[in-house]
Amino acid sequence: MIRAYASKNSQDYDTHLCQALILYKQMLCNGISPDTLTLPFLVKECTRRRAIGTGRGIQGQSIKQGFYIDLFVQNSMISFYFACGFVDNARKLFDEMFNRDVVSWNSMIVGYLRSGNLDEALVFFRKMKRGNVITWNSIITGFVQGGRPKEALEFFHEMQCLSDDINMARPDKITIASVLSACAYLGAIDHGKWVHGYLRRSGLECDMVIGTALVDMYGKCGCLERAYEVFKEMPEKDTLAWTAIISVFALHGYGQEAFDIFKEMEAEGVKPNHVTFVGLLSACAHSGFVEIGRWCFDNETHLQNRATSSSLRMHG
The missing domain is CATH 1.25.40.10 (Tetratricopeptide repeat domain)
Structure with a gap:
């Protein structure tokens, strides 16, 4: 109880x-x-x-x-x-x-x-005699989020070398997603492609989290077509996945394409979040869509107001 x-x-x-x-x-x-x-x-x-x-x-x-x-x-x-x-x-x-x-x-x-x-x-981390996969994922993810992605990639290589030992931790899906984020942060496309290949060789399932990380990595590294291919290959897509590809098109200046994908997202019944509208506003900025940009802003504000009202009801 x-x-x-x-x-x-x-x-x-x-x-x-x-x-x-x-x-x-x-x-x-x-x-x-x-x-x-x-x-x-x-x-x-x-x-x-x-x-x-x-x-x-x-x-x-x-x-x-x-x-x-x-x-x-x-x-x-x-x-x-x-x-x-x-x-x-x-x-x-x-x-x-x-x-x-x-x-x-x-x-x-x-x-x-x-x-x-x-x-x-x-x-x-260095004082530990033997860490588990949580240890490695924590240090890799922490250094990516802490703005030190190059060191995070070095930890991943170290983890790979040690994983040949049957008693040592092996990379899992969380590891891969964090490493892809490091590649996206650095714009390290060659390393990102290698990690994608490693994902296939290792037999790890490419779920929505990894698929979204791949879309983000390829997009930020300049490979728009590859990012879209990965997105289309994903059997299931949540709000984060749709938002990732919208942001990728916006980043590359394809405003109309970003909104076309947004329409597909709505047709699939997937609800956008604040980050989705930030991506759409970015697309408007690159393409000069002033009126559509105002519409995005109004919708984003509506989302914020709903979240605030929900929070007030929760604590009221």
Whole structure:
């Protein structure tokens, strides 16, 4: 029951977190002691809600209940402190741990990456004896998003070399998508083509995420026709995929073609988002479509107003 309330996705976040805590107190009053899973469920929910006061209270409970040195509790607290911006607390907790597992190390790496401290994340990455695929994906994705794509590609090559060992992590679809983003960022078309070939050779499924990443990479590297070919070959396309190809045509100055694709998108029943209209506005700017640009702006504003109204209803 605690896990159900603590993990429930609902508009009434605070109520469900409160209910989970009430159940925990009732559990203690009934003489039932928590185990190594009870507290991490509560800490995880506090992390999602950024409930710093409640999270610290649960940490105090973990000490009182004798679970403070429990690995599950400590790993949960590390993620909690990073999420709430208390980087020093997370580091102190990690340094004081008697035992650490791959989750402990990954929590530190992801925490530093999300806080923008890429160099410190790299220090922890290098100190790990053996990371898993989550470790590699975190460092590759983090460096791409942190504006250091060249290093991200170097990590990918290193991962490939080590993956010959049967005990080492092998690239998966998340790895490929992140590497393609790095290629797009750098305009490294030859490397992007090689990654596309590697994708085929490895037998990994080219799902919507990878397909969209390929469209984006080919488009930003100047290969409009190849980007469109990849798009047409995708068996299923979501809003992100349609938006990617619209943005590619807009980038290359093909305004009318971008709007033709937008009409196809609407005909397929796929709803546009804010980024879609940004791509269309870019197409208007390149092609001089003033009136159509005003229409796009009005529709984008309408989307924003609907999102704001929905948010107000959620928290009202």
